[in-house]
Amino acid sequence: MMKENKILALKYRPQNFKDLIGQEIVAETISNAVKLNKTPNAYLLTGIRGVGKTTTARLIAKLLNCENYLKNKIECNSNNTCQTCKEISQSNHIDVLEMDAASKTGIDDVRELIENSKYRPTSSKFKIFIIDEVHMLSKQAFNGLLKTLEEPPPSLKFILATTEVRKIPVTILSRCQRFDLKRIDFEILFSHIKNIAKKENGKISDDALKIITRASEGSARDAISLLDRALIGSGTKNDKEITELDIREILGIADKGKLLDLIKEVLNGNEKDAINQLRDLIKAGLDAKIFLNDILEIFYLLGRSINLGKLEKDLSISEVEANAINEYSKNLKMNDIAIFWQLTLKTIDDLKIVSNENLTLEMYLMQLIHLKKIDENYSSDVTVPQETEVKKTVNINNDVILKDKKFYPKTTNQIKNTEQIKTKILKEPENKSEIKVQIKNFEQLLQIVNEKKEVELKYDLERNLKLVSFNNGKIEIGFNEKLNKNFIKTLTEKLHLWTGDRWIISLSKKQGDKTLMEKNKENKESMIKNFNQSNLAKDFFSFFPDAKLTEIDEDDND
Secondary structure, rough: OOOOOHHHHOOOOOOOOHOOOOHHHHHHHHHHHHOOOOOOOOEEOOOOOOOOHHHHHHHHHHHHHOOHHHOOOOOOOOOOOHHHHHHHHHHOOOOOOEOOOOOOOOHHHHHHHHHHHHHOOOOOOOOOEEOOHHOOOHHHHHHHHHHHHOOOOOOOOEEEEEEOOOOOOHHHHOOOEEEOOOOEEEEEEHHHHHHHHHHHHEOOOOOHHHHHHHHOOOOHHHHHHHHHHHHHHHHHHOOOOOHHHHHHHOOOOOOOOHHHHHHHHHHOOOOOHHHHHHHHHHHHOHHEEEEEEEEHHHHHHHHHHHHHHOOOOOEEHHHHHHHHHHHHHHHOHHHHHHHHHHHHHHHHOOOOOOOOHHHHHHHHHHHHHHHHHHHHHHHOOOEEEOOOOOOOOOOOOOOEEOOOOOOEEEEOOOOEEOOOOOOOOOOOOOOOOHHOOOOHHHHHHHHHHHHOOHHHHHHHHHOOOEEEEEEEOEEEEEOOOOOOHHHHHHHHHHHHHHOOOOOEEEEEEEOOOOOOOHHHHHHHHHHHHHOOOOHHHHHHHHHOOOOOOOOOOOOOOO
């Protein structure tokens, strides 16, 4: 009889909590609850695909019904497994029912489940219902479960598993003990699939395993399935080792070294070479969405290098790649990375609309190069020779403003989107002494906004702005939906125009101070309250008992 060869994802499925990788806290909490006999009526397991939700549900069922544990307080292992645990592992135990909510979504299916719950378990301590993809149940089905979930029979346990916990009604969530299974860390998952490859006598390089680990995005099942695919697809003929290049060809992933070379050409403005390199990658079977996500990862690493200093070698990036990123980041600013990032995200959306992916990617590279050239042209002020006669306002190539003997980059209109750049000429005031002003605090900002008669800005500053901090060149504000959607853009432009400096206006998670209008209202209420408690007010109201003070006028002369 031919021996059945299981796929690796099933062959190496955890059989006890000690085998469950990356979820140690969840495993320990559940095990302790069973040992203390403080198990909930219903468990809810959430997390992305392949992190162990269904496996954990079966492990809970095993631990609750394990014959060895109930008799001797010893958990089953690979050498000593009771009949109950064997049957649960094979999904054929009579008291452990697994239901796929994706295919049984209606109230009738739940009614059948509830009817079965009335009967005591046949051969085990608990009857256990495992409902996978529970978010797929209908509203009526959820309502049908409510009473049974809250007050089930003593011998009944529910274990619910889902990838979409937000779709589950709050009434169900409140009746369950929730456990969130996190993505598995890169190092843990890498070590896990390396051990599996070793057990399977698969010759595969560490770099190839790193590619598989990154592609799995923290999912153990995905990582093991990709490893299985690599071992079967590439084979081990003539003791050939599976390399990083083999894995990239299998998955349609571009070589990161080639991607870095492509980014280098983009940053150097070599449009022709960049397009040729892209076409070579496309011929090699490049997947457009994976390519753009890999580019996003490079932009992230460049931003990390800019903000946090040089990258060091770790499992997710080689030393050569780290050195290249550190070198490229020297001539970049964070605002460049921010614009590149947004353009990349937009291009990912464009792939859903444009039928020809290759044209979309080529246009994307051309836009990147165009944006980089603009930044290089405007990155610094260029002093004009003293003998040059300077007119009031001169527009150079519709992009650079010559003013006060200096070239200024056009910044009055920020890039509305990554498809267009608008130009606008800054007019120099008649009085040159008004070109630059100093704004050191919020009160000075309000004063100049009032002087410049910027009515819309004044309205937002007084009524909708919740200030967190105000420093020279940087304003931090709390999020407020009432703010005009163009407020940050408009204020940034005006501050640059008035002060000659670039200002950073950022949104903060902090609540922020009260608005100026709210403060004024509180002050008036406080003044009215203090006046009402004064002797003068008491005398006045004794003569006019129906009178009511609604406002106090402050007179600076008093």
